[in-house]
Amino acid sequence: MRVPLSPISELLTGRSFFLMLLVMCVLGSALMLIYTKHQSRRLHTTLQQLQNSKDALHIEWTRLLLEQGTLSSDVRIESIAREKLGMIVPTPNPEMVIKP
């Protein structure tokens, strides 16, 4: 007469063992899915933040470009050079051409 196996040792043999393995795999993959989903959402949030700051930086950049354009406008530079700094376009007399 066969000695009946205890339930646990019965699970560790043959087909039952294989089934058990599959159950573990399913559970594992389910947990991994949760983990990766979480990761992907976190990364997506980061991406959003980076895109927002990129937009903000672009806005800032165009603003600075405009400011630079206003400050460096030829009209302004000319009036400052002529009136404030008393600069003139050199007449040819003090100019000297250097020939190679």
Add this chain to the structure above:
Amino acid sequence: MSYKTCKSIKYKIRYLILSIALLFIVGGLVFRVVSLHIFEQDFLRNQGDARTIRVSSIPAYRGMITDRNGEPLAISTPVASVWVNPKEFDKNHPQLLALANALDISLEELFEKIARNSEREFVYLKRHITPHASSEITSLAVSGVHLNPEFRRYYPAGEVAAHVLGFTDVDDRGQEGLEKAFDESLRGIPGAKRVIRDRQGCEVQTLEGLRETRAGQDVVLSIDQRLQYLAYRELKTAVTKYRAIAGTAIVLDVRTGEVLAMVNQPSFNSNLRVKLYNDGRYRNRAVTDAFEAGSVLKTFSIANALQNGVVTPTTLVDTSPGWMTVGGHVVRDDNKNFGVIDVSTILQKSSNVGITKLTLSLPPDRLHQFYSRLGFGSTTGSGFPGESTGVLHPAPKQSSFVLATLAFGYGLTVTPLQLAQSYAILGAGGIKRPVTFLKQSEIPAGEQVIDSVVARQMVDMLEGVVKQGGGTAAKVVGYHTAGKTGTARKVGQGGYQKNNHMAFFAGLAPASNPQFAIVVMIDDPQGALYYGSQIAAPVFSKIASGALRLFNVPPDIMDSQGLRVAQFGQTPCHD
């Protein structure tokens, strides 16, 4: 029946009842699961999606326009537009006065606007508000009032480059000028994506991209902003000084056909177009307006004679007695008799008689052919919106007088840009290149339309005009320049007007190795001075000297007119 069997029957009944009860429960659950999953799935999924899934748009910028050195000429910057949903609008919000102030309208106007559109769900209150006003409106948080991000175009150069650049409409689409010509590549296409949003409105996941964002491409123009400003300043000074109604100046790069500067008077501030003027100030006269240019075209009727091999620059022509009759009409030389002069003197003196004799010695169709090869009567290929071709008709075979008038620049119309291109052809050794507003990385292919020897002879003769002819005001210290003056009578009621003129100067600098073709046109000067040699030539001189300096062109006149050459062993600072 024993007590034991009775008890077991009782258990069996209990067991049965329990089983049936459980079966019903399980059956109910299974039914619910099946119904949720199969019969109501679409409805439920839609409801869920409607609460979380949104289509979010990704804004796209309009590309920047820069000059050839990367200086920005047109930039789009984000601004907000305020809109209201009248159906959600909170009429009893305590801060409505602050809202009206931020919008720069009165409280009555605000209520009036909302009342008038009470049936709608979207009404703009104000477009393109300042960043300060938009942050104020955000902080007020009036229900039904929203901000919409949009773009506004700014032009740092303002009126200096207004005609070339053109402008965009309130929706950032090109309407005029190069903004319109290059709208296709400048325009950005906003993208869209489907996203999942959480309760706070943060995007948690992108499901799919619905439309790819296409950022507008930057356009690099051939314009040099410094030269553009310089030309604008000189033209404006001249137009104001001589009380002219309009003016145009163009600088072309002879070797590439690039437009380096193109300015017009009167101009407008492209950042602030508050009024609609009817005086044509929005028109880019340099390309849209064609005129009878007069004497500046005599250069080409002489080039035509040289090209056909009937004369050389030193061939002598008898122009006495200073007038002649052609087909019953009199052609005269301003009541002067130049006597026997050579071809280059004909150009210097701008002798109508000499030019008529040269042109009539050729087969009659040659001049028309020559003019069309130069590009008169067709566009320059610049692609500028609204470019005019000018008018060029072949002279009728039997009328030699019409042919003669064509030869001294009447009976055909050209735009200032065509004029600049034709002088650039002479400077480039007879090669015609398409005019372009885009910076070129290599020299574009051209077409030889004038013999290179003839082109060179013409430049030398034009240099003579500046040296001792009518163009002495076009001299530039340190450089040889070449060019031709012109004073054309304007056509008005009853034919050519006595007191309405257009002053022209077209020329090349430096003459020894031409790099710039410059055309200056001043329309209807009201003062005592109106000759091209008096008012257009000095503008040419100033623009040319600025261009030569900015582009670092070495002087071609040394040891004269005060320019000195440094010697070895001699340091400039000890001098």
